[in-house]
Amino acid sequence: MIDAIATVSLSGTLEDKLRAAASAGFKAVEIFDTDFLASDLTAHQVRALLDELGLACVLYQPFRDLEGMPAPQRMRAFQRIEQKFQVMQILGCDRILLCTNCSPLASPDEDRIVADLRELGDLAARYGVIVGYEALAWARHIFDHRDAWRIVEMVDHPNIGILLDSFHSLSRGIPVESLRQIDPAKIVFVQLADAPILSMDLLYWSRHFRNLPGQGGFDLTGYVGELFRIGYDGPLSLEIFNDRFRANSAKMVAQDGLRSLTAIRDAAARSIGAPTTMPPPAVISHVEFVEFAVDEGDRLGLEAMLRSAGFAPAGSHRSKAVDLWRGGAARFVLNYEQEGFAHAYRTTHGTSICAIGLAVSDQAATVARARALGISEHGSDIPAMPALRGVAGSLVYILDAANTGAIWDEEFDAVDEGGSAPDVGIAAIDHLAAVVHNDEFLSWQLYWRTLFDVRVQLPQDVIDPNGLVQSQAIQNPAGTFRITLNSTDARGALSARFLSHSFGAGFQHIALAVGDMHAAAEALEARGLARLPVPENYQDDAEMRFALSPEESAAARRLDIMLDEDPEGGRYRQLYGRAFARTFFFEYVERAGYDGYGAPNAPIRLAAQSRFRPVAED
Numbered sequence: 312m313i314d315a316i317a318t319v320s321l322s323g324t325l326e327d328k329l330r331a332a333a334s335a336g337f338k339a340v341e342i343f344d345t346d347f348l349a350s351d352l353t354a355h356q357v358r359a360l361l362d363e364l365g366l367a368c369v370l371y372q373p374f375r376d377l378e379g380m381p382a383p384q385r386m387r388a389f390q391r392i393e394q395k396f397q398v399m400q401i402l403g404c405d406r407i408l409l410c411t412n413c414s415p416l417a418s419p420d421e422d423r424i425v426a427d428l429r430e431l432g433d434l435a436a437r438y439g440v441i442v443g444y445e446a447l448a449w450a451r452h453i454f455d456h457r458d459a460w461r462i463v464e465m466v467d468h469p470n471i472g473i474l475l476d477s478f479h480s481l482s483r484g485i486p487v488e489s490l491r492q493i494d495p496a497k498i499v500f501v502q503l504a505d506a507p508i509l510s511m512d513l514l515y516w517s518r519h520f521r522n523l524p525g526q527g528g529f530d531l532t533g534y535v536g537e538l539f540r541i542g543y544d545g546p547l548s549l550e551i552f553n554d555r556f557r558a559n560s561a562k563m564v565a566q567d568g569l570r571s572l573t574a575i576r577d578a579a580a581r582s583i584g585a586p587t588t589m590p591p592p593a594v595i596s597h598v599e600f601v602e603f604a605v606d607e608g609d610r611l612g613l614e615a616m617l618r619s620a621g622f623a624p625a626g627s628h629r630s631k632a633v634d635l636w637r638g639g640a641a642r643f644v645l646n647y648e649q650e651g652f653a654h655a656y657r658t659t660h661g662t663s664i665c666a667i668g669l670a671v672s673d674q675a676a677t678v679a680r681a682r683a684l685g686i687s688e689h690g691s692d693i694p695a696m697p698a699l700r701g702v703a704g705s706l707v708y709i710l711d712a713a714n715t716g717a718i719w720d721e722e723f724d725a726v727d728e729g730g731s732a733p734d735v736g737i738a739a740i741d742h743l744a745a746v747v748h749n750d751e752f753l754s755w756q757l758y759w760r761t762l763f764d765v766r767v768q769l770p771q772d773v774i775d776p777n778g779l780v781q782s783q784a785i786q787n788p789a790g791t792f793r794i795t796l797n798s799t800d801a802r803g804a805l806s807a808r809f810l811s812h813s814f815g816a817g818f819q820h821i822a823l824a825v826g827d828m829h830a831a832a833e834a835l836e837a838r839g840l841a842r843l844p845v846p847e848n849y850q851d852d853a854e855m856r857f858a859l860s861p862e863e864s865a866a867a868r869r870l871d872i873m874l875d876e877d878p879e880g881g882r883y884r885q886l887y888g889r890a891f892a893r894t895f896f897f898e899y900v901e902r903a904g905y906d907g908y909g910a911p912n913a914p915i916r917l918a919a920q921s922r923f924r925p926v927a928e929d
């Protein structure tokens with residue numbers, strides 16, 4: 312069982328790439344031809360570095376445009392590949408990738424292709440090399456792994472096998488069951504890449520948008536499951552051409568790479584009922600609480616905002632400067648401590664959300680899976696509530712869903728200050744929206760998608776008046792846990808302003824579920840919540856679009872309620888509060904058979920929020 316990563320997946324020089332792979336824990340790499348050609352290290356020096364780092368070079372790649380070429384080009388290709396074999400001998404590498412021919416000069420004559428590959432096999436045998444023939448999705452004639460396999464069978468040479476790459480197979484929608492036709496002993500190597508589902512030229516899609524298994528939309532579990540089913544137990548290697556990865560920290564991508572391979576091996580084994588080595592993806596019940604690190608100077612302002620938002624004090628910690636506030640079923644923990652984690656977080660980010668508490672169905676298994684995925688733990692003062700590192704240094708506390716009440720009873724003295732303000736009817740925390748750095752957008756997706764049993768919705772492009780924001784929703788199958796991850800390149804967009812204002816990524820917005828939006832909005836009005844105003848233009852349109860009665864439309868206008876509807880008639884009503892100290896804000900949502908997040912309304916909301924942007928920032 313070898314996990315490998317191609318140097319093309321990582322940023323930096325060849326040496327940077329190899330060091331990053333080794334430091335993440337990889338034992339094997341594919342060396343990309345251009346990375347070697349661009350390096351000023353000799354083959355002997357690269358070999359010495361590989362040995363020093365404990366890395367094996369398990370594939371040299373790619374070699375292009377060899378088979379079916381006219382005479383002069385054919386001869387040059389054979390001479391050139393022989394020189395590669397000599398380099399590979401020094402590198403200690405015995406496998407090379409040959410891409411199916413993309414040249415306009417390539418002949419479609421399969422007899423010639425087969426003859427060339429046989430001759431190549433003889434040459435490779437002299438150097439002890441095995442050639443893996445990889446069907447590129449955009450190749451001239453052989454662009455389907457089924458055709459590459461047919462050719463390899465015809466070639467029937469011990470030094471010529473097939474090389475599979477999930478991108479080329481899945482981007483063309485080739486059924487994974489076709490892998491069953493392949494003799495696993497003839498699979499030289501397997502490269503894995505996921506990708507977002509895009510309608511795009513195959514070459515451009517492949518060279519710029521590939522990502523790690525668990526970051527895109529392909530069924531990698533099905534693909535690797537089929538390989539395991541036919542008995543393939545050779546290397547799984549990440550070959551990720553991605554514009555962001557080229558600019559990112561090589562160390563982060565390599566670490567995420569290892570995590571993604573661990574998770575995909577686990578998922579694939581599970582999918583075919585084979586034994587696994589770690590607990591299954593953790594089942595989340597709900598968000599039990601959100602913790603705010605609060606600066607003492609913000610106390611009065613925050614408390615006033617929380618009261619207007621439907622919350623009231625409900626508990627006082629027995630030994631710490633920590634308060635519990637409740638709004639219906641939603642719990643907020645306000646941490647004023649002058650030491651410890653929340654204090655450190657506040658020192659960097661100011662008053663902000665520093666942690667969330669997740670209720671899961673199997674706490675011990677969740678922590679064990681996190682460990683297996685290399686997710687670091689953070690010491691927790693409360694043994695019943697272990698903590699994992701989350702987005703940008705925030706924490707994710709893991710609670711036992713069957714026993715969450717015990718924490719509140721043991722740690723807090725109850726306070727009953729419900730008061731006489733009308734109840735907003737908050738039924739749950741519906742979702743949390745995090746803003747993350749562009750560089751880390753895929754990394755945080757991987758974190759949530761590998762540790763937990765969650766699904767993703769199609770990524771959304773959200774229009775902020777000052778730029779485009781990419782948003783990815785992640786939710787559990789029951790819809791009782793939902794987060795969105797948001798990132799942008801646009802410096803003036805709200806999420807970018809959040810990043811610079813609060814010195815880093817974090818949760819920016821909490822959506823609270825209510826059963827009846829009109830009743831909730833009336834209660835919030837009575838409590839004096841500062842709402843985000845919704846333009847009349849929007850309401851004029853909504854009245855027609857959703858066939859609102861005059862009463863409904865009047866209420867939506869008066870109470871700043873927005874609406875969305877899905878094709879099945881599911882309805883979403885939403886209302887936004889103004890931000891606290893430009894850092895976080897609340898949303899109230901009513902879902903009636905609706906599974907989305909009101910994406911069509913996001914530009915209206917972002918435009919309204921940008922009208923409150925301080926003049927100094929313009």
Ligand SMILES: O=C(O)c1ccc(O)c(O)c1
Pocket residue numbers: 372373408410445447476502517518550
């Ligand atoms: O984009 C390419 O040319 C290319 C090269 C080598 C590969 O293994 C591959 O999958 C694509």
Ligand SMILES: [Mg+2]
Pocket residue numbers: 445476502550
């Ligand atoms: Mg490939």
